Amino acid sequence: MSSTATNDKPRNRVTAGQPNNVIAGFIKRNVEVISISASILVLATIFSILNPRFATIENLQNLLNQAGLPLIIAVGATFVILIGSIDLSVEGVMSASGMAFVLMSANSRGGTDFGFWAYVVAIGLAATLGFFSGVLFTKVKVPSFIVTLGMWYVGLGIATVLFGTDTMPFLTNDDLSTWASQQNLGMPNNFLLGLLVAILGALLLRFTSFGRVTLAVGNNEEIARGNGLKVNRNKVTIFVLAGAISGIAGIVATIQLGAVNPTIAAGNLFIALPAVVIGGTSLAGGKGSMLGTVLGVILLTTLTNGLTLADVSPNFKTAVSGAILILAIVITAWSQRDRLRISK
Amino acid sequence: MSLKSILTKPVRMIAALTLASSLVLTGCTSTTGEGSTAPLKKEDLVMVVSVINTTNPYFAANILGAQVLAKKLDIPLEIVDSQGSSQVEISKIQAILAKGKKVVMFVNTVASSDAPTIVNDVKAAGGFVTIWWNKPDELNPADVGNNFVAFQKHSGLESGACTASALSEAIGKEGGIIALPGVQDSTTSATRVAGMYQELDANYPNVTVLDEIPSNWDPQLAYKNSKDLIAKHGDKIKGVWTADDGMQIGAMQAFKEAGLLEKVKFVSDGLYPETVAAIKANEGNGAIVGETFHRGYMASAIGLYTAYLAAIGEIDPSTLPAEKRDSLFAISCVTPDKIDEYLKWDNDVEGWVDTLIENGPWDTAPVPLVGAGPEQIPTRNN
Numbered sequence: 001m002s003s004t005a006t007n008d009k010p011r012n013r014v015t016a017g018q019p020n021n022v023i024a025g026f027i028k029r030n031v032e033v034i035s036i037s038a039s040i041l042v043l044a045t046i047f048s049i050l051n052p053r054f055a056t057i058e059n060l061q062n063l064l065n066q067a068g069l070p071l072i073i074a075v076g077a078t079f080v081i082l083i084g085s086i087d088l089s090v091e092g093v094m095s096a097s098g099m100a101f102v103l104m105s106a107n108s109r110g111g112t113d114f115g116f117w118a119y120v121v122a123i124g125l126a127a128t129l130g131f132f133s134g135v136l137f138t139k140v141k142v143p144s145f146i147v148t149l150g151m152w153y154v155g156l157g158i159a160t161v162l163f164g165t166d167t168m169p170f171l172t173n174d175d176l177s178t179w180a181s182q183q184n185l186g187m188p189n190n191f192l193l194g195l196l197v198a199i200l201g202a203l204l205l206r207f208t209s210f211g212r213v214t215l216a217v218g219n220n221e222e223i224a225r226g227n228g229l230k231v232n233r234n235k236v237t238i239f240v241l242a243g244a245i246s247g248i249a250g251i252v253a254t255i256q257l258g259a260v261n262p263t264i265a266a267g268n269l270f271i272a273l274p275a276v277v278i279g280g281t282s283l284a285g286g287k288g289s290m291l292g293t294v295l296g297v298i299l300l301t302t303l304t305n306g307l308t309l310a311d312v313s314p315n316f317k318t319a320v321s322g323a324i325l326i327l328a329i330v331i332t333a334w335s336q337r338d339r340l341r342i343s344k
Numbered sequence: 345m346s347l348k349s350i351l352t353k354p355v356r357m358i359a360a361l362t363l364a365s366s367l368v369l370t371g372c373t374s375t376t377g378e379g380s381t382a383p384l385k386k387e388d389l390v391m392v393v394s395v396i397n398t399t400n401p402y403f404a405a406n407i408l409g410a411q412v413l414a415k416k417l418d419i420p421l422e423i424v425d426s427q428g429s430s431q432v433e434i435s436k437i438q439a440i441l442a443k444g445k446k447v448v449m450f451v452n453t454v455a456s457s458d459a460p461t462i463v464n465d466v467k468a469a470g471g472f473v474t475i476w477w478n479k480p481d482e483l484n485p486a487d488v489g490n491n492f493v494a495f496q497k498h499s500g501l502e503s504g505a506c507t508a509s510a511l512s513e514a515i516g517k518e519g520g521i522i523a524l525p526g527v528q529d530s531t532t533s534a535t536r537v538a539g540m541y542q543e544l545d546a547n548y549p550n551v552t553v554l555d556e557i558p559s560n561w562d563p564q565l566a567y568k569n570s571k572d573l574i575a576k577h578g579d580k581i582k583g584v585w586t587a588d589d590g591m592q593i594g595a596m597q598a599f600k601e602a603g604l605l606e607k608v609k610f611v612s613d614g615l616y617p618e619t620v621a622a623i624k625a626n627e628g629n630g631a632i633v634g635e636t637f638h639r640g641y642m643a644s645a646i647g648l649y650t651a652y653l654a655a656i657g658e659i660d661p662s663t664l665p666a667e668k669r670d671s672l673f674a675i676s677c678v679t680p681d682k683i684d685e686y687l688k689w690d691n692d693v694e695g696w697v698d699t700l701i702e703n704g705p706w707d708t709a710p711v712p713l714v715g716a717g718p719e720q721i722p723t724r725n726n
Contacts, residue, residue, distance in 0.1 A: 059575035
């Protein structure tokens with residue numbers, strides 16, 4: 001159960017003739033967002049100095065292109081972490097949905113092109129896997145860490161069975177297989193989709209009762225339950241939503257590559273999760289924002305892209321990434337260090 | 345509770361645990377004792393093919409070769425899918441060894457460091473094993489004994505040289521290229537990369553490697569790294585060298601999205617079915633200009649047949665010459681205009697295995713034995 005220590009200091013009040021209080025209040029309320037934004041600016045400045053090609057339009061579009069997929073995944077992860085749980089099934093669910101999508105679309109193995117229904121089935125499959133995770137978590141009381149770890153392998157197994165022994169299936173629709181990086185409004189489509197998912201997620205959190213219940217459950221599940229909130233229903237819904245979002249991510253991943261194999265999602269989870277945490281979402285639940293998640297993804301993508309352009313040796317890249325990541329998390333979480341938070 | 349009982353209680357517990365552990369370990373007959381190399385009866389044998397995963401086309405072909413050979417020899421076959429994990433690989437192999445039958449095994453190791461454990465376990469269980477592609481340099485079949493029948497591979501240096509040459513010729517012997525090796529600590533990748541540099545240094549001094557980013561044999565990672573390198577080097581990139589066809593898929597997609605597929609040339613290793621399809625479709629207006637030909641079903645069939653001959657006593661590994669214990673098999677350089685000459689082998693896998701059984705593992709076209717390992721990675725003067 002998580003709890004937040006109360007702040008005994010009187011809230012800042014806006015008074016005429018004291019603009020400093022307004023600014024201080026703004027900074028205090030948005031310290032994580034400001035910290036991450038500052039970190040991004042610092043990194044971007046350093047990388048631009050190290051390689052001027054970093055700051056070109058072409059590379060910035062490339063950076064956004066690379067941020068698109070992790071952003072979609074991170075939105076789903078944010079919802080789950082907000083209730084104090086974790087979803088490790090992302091990569092398996094993505095693989096299963098991506099494989100189903102390609103095999104039901106026009107592909108090099110032949111078969112029927114189901115068009116729109118390919119999307120429906122793929123996302124539906126992913127949501128179903130999320131449903132099972134949610135039910136096992138709430139009804140059978142298996143910790144989310146364990147049940148989603150198992151669901152990761154279930155998803156991977158489904159993808160492997162669907163893959164069979166034939167050659168790797170390619171999307172044969174050229175327009176579809178290049179959609180992800182095509183530009184609209186100066187940004188690649190997959191990033192715009194990620195942004196749309198993040199905006200919808202933010203609206204869901206902010207303006208719906210579902211969002212309010214989510215934050216309440218994450219903040220203090222017992223009190224939420226005691227106040228008559230349907231906690232288990234909310235949790236199952238969260239996992240279904242996260243599953244569906246992973247399904248969308250699986251489709252985007254296959255469109256990006258133009259093909260699919262069971263390991264298409266490998267490595268994405270451990271970009272998305274740190275991004276969510278860096279973005280200010282508490283692993284204990286109850287606190288976080290989609291804006292923070294978006295900025296967290298951009299920070300990590302800037303880091304990996306910048307290190308490549310800066311000619312950092314591959315031998316050191318992972319270690320350097322990790323060190324900068326820790327620094328970014330420390331800077332972001334510095335303001336929270338005095339609060340008492342007990343992890344679930 | 346007295347001090348005496350407090351002191352003796354943990355001691356008794358530790359003693360009991362130690363005794364129990366010893367009993368368990370001595371009970372594991374698959375990992376104790378020395379292996380026998382006396383000829384075995386066919387009915388006591390089980391064939392085992394161990395691959396890194398079952399979805400990569402090369403590993404799927406390893407399984408195919410094993411299935412065909414096992415059927416020809418009328419020996420049951422077990423398949424080990426390592427799922428990319430050394431621990432899974434070793435656990436599954438140990439489980440098969442514990443079943444009791446003597447194994448005739450082909451292993452495509454997940455990592456070089458897996459080989460010592462595997463060969464020692466097989467030896468202890470009285471089985472026979474060949475390892476393909478990756479092993480530590482200091483692990484020699486002759487040092488382990490007859491149960492480690494042979495280490496076999498195709499020359500990585502030759503693969504890298506062949507593809508580097510094809511790429512350099514295609515871009516007019518000058519200009520910038522990018523390289524995407526596989527996993528950094530893979531001997532296979534390291535030797536291919538070394539072969540590439542050796543060929544460029546010797547014969548194509550005006551071809552420059554602009555950048556090199558290991559992409560772990562992963563198409564998605566190769567796609568991402570290629571996108572970064574396109575942003576970094578732009579139209580300076582004239583060619584792309586990848587250590588295997590899987591990564592080439594990702595790289596080509598990145599260049600296709602950047603509208604550069606027809607302006608850049610690609611080479612790689614393996615002539616995967618996807619690559620064959622791209623060549624036949626003239627993708628990118630002939631973007632792929634060089635490949636190497638070797639097949640997973642040939643590797644596994646050769647490896648298993650070598651181990652089988654040792655198991656039934658038809659060959660004595662201890663009397664074999666060095667090149668038949670640490671073996672390099674032929675690899676073919678292929679250009680798009682010649683691929684049908686090589687693809688014909690794929691049309692009759694069973695026929696090829698029949699020829700293997702007739703000619704033996706070292707003298708079967710198109711992959712006869714051509715030399716002895718280990719491959720020495722040349723040092724470069726940077």
